[in-house]
Amino acid sequence: MFQKYLERKFSKPEISVGLDIGSYSVKVVEIKKDKDSYTFKALGVSTVNGNQPRDFTEAIKKACEEARISTKKVNASVFSQGTIIRYLLLPSMSREELNRAMNFEIERYIPFGKEEVASDYQVLREDAGKKNMQILLVATKKKIIEERAKIIEDAGLDPQVVTIDSLILKNVFGVNYPEKKDTTVGLLNLGTKITNINIVRDNFSYFMRDIQLGGENITHLIKEKLDIPDLEAERLKQEPSEKEDEIFKAIEPILGNLLNEIYLSFDYYESEFGMAVDEVFVSGGTAQLKKLVSFLSDNLGREVNTLDVIKNFSFDRNVSQERLKSMSICLAVATGLALEAFN
Numbered sequence: 001m002f003q004k005y006l007e008r009k010f011s012k013p014e015i016s017v018g019l020d021i022g023s024y025s026v027k028v029v030e031i032k033k034d035k036d037s038y039t040f041k042a043l044g045v046s047t048v049n050g051n052q053p054r055d056f057t058e059a060i061k062k063a064c065e066e067a068r069i070s071t072k073k074v075n076a077s078v079f080s081q082g083t084i085i086r087y088l089l090l091p092s093m094s095r096e097e098l099n100r101a102m103n104f105e106i107e108r109y110i111p112f113g114k115e116e117v118a119s120d121y122q123v124l125r126e127d128a129g130k131k132n133m134q135i136l137l138v139a140t141k142k143k144i145i146e147e148r149a150k151i152i153e154d155a156g157l158d159p160q161v162v163t164i165d166s167l168i169l170k171n172v173f174g175v176n177y178p179e180k181k182d183t184t185v186g187l188l189n190l191g192t193k194i195t196n197i198n199i200v201r202d203n204f205s206y207f208m209r210d211i212q213l214g215g216e217n218i219t220h221l222i223k224e225k226l227d228i229p230d231l232e233a234e235r236l237k238q239e240p241s242e243k244e245d246e247i248f249k250a251i252e253p254i255l256g257n258l259l260n261e262i263y264l265s266f267d268y269y270e271s272e273f274g275m276a277v278d279e280v281f282v283s284g285g286t287a288q289l290k291k292l293v294s295f296l297s298d299n300l301g302r303e304v305n306t307l308d309v310i311k312n313f314s315f316d317r318n319v320s321q322e323r324l325k326s327m328s329i330c331l332a333v334a335t336g337l338a339l340e341a342f343n
Ligand SMILES: Nc1ncnc2c1ncn2[C@@H]1O[C@H](COP(=O)(O)OP(=O)(O)OP(=O)(O)O)[C@@H](O)[C@H]1O
Pocket: 021, 022, 023, 024, 025, 026, 190, 191, 192, 193, 194, 195, 214, 215, 216, 234, 237, 238, 239, 284, 285, 286, 287, 288, 289, 290, 330
């Protein structure tokens, strides 16, 4: 997305690497595209031990060592923290006119000096009558992107597309569920610090939002309510066994907050576009939380499923299928980033 890192491509690559720098773990995947089929060529995952830039660089190095990726060019994304995201509805116009218009629009939406800011936009969709176009405008301080790029460069890599997690989830959905083109789906990626929400229909992203809520908050609440150490709380969260009901009761307030944010997002879509969100798919490490899927489907009153990130992919012999399958729920962002290169 952000110009410095995105040389708009004329020839599309055959191979692409997605690097997802999460706060819990770094994931790297290499994907090969051959006509309409996709193959996982490499996979690497490494836990992040700390929250300093060098901790992320270290985890990136480890993940790439495991994956043995064949190129240094990687697609990555920036946190949406500190990123300004705006949806604009503009009358349809040519791309040149839009470029000029956006120069003005950007200044209207940014609370700091233009020179401090890197910004870009994407046409999300144009309505059928070509009267209006919906634009996603993204701006962030150059400093944030530079810090992010440095973490990647220090690991010996060359960052390419720097975009936003929520926006690339639709790539993964599009490849794995082409038959659901005419369905409106809510994609929820539940991580450690952040939950990404994206509402997608016909490969267009109608709405996206990142909520500062994730597995970390859940662990913290278990720790407080049961008065146990962090590690024990994390273990119980992942393997509650006979304590399942007790744990679930303890974390219900957080799940309630999450639900409210989802309601707000779905309401926005439904009132703005006059269509309902038909189905929901969840991914991310926190989507493995016991009872989460049934909690969401009971409360949202619609079908909720786990997103099968690797459903329509083949696997290279060098990649352990077992590892890929056990990790796949956490690979939505990395896979979506890799797929971005083929768009
Ligand atoms: N079985 C499980 N049940 C519940 N939560 C789990 C389970 N396994 C892992 N998690 C949680 O998943 C989270 C890690 O998920 P993920 O890898 O998607 O996060 P991340 O991408 O590193 O974080 P973020 O995107 O928020 O920076 C951790 O909070 C971890 O506690």
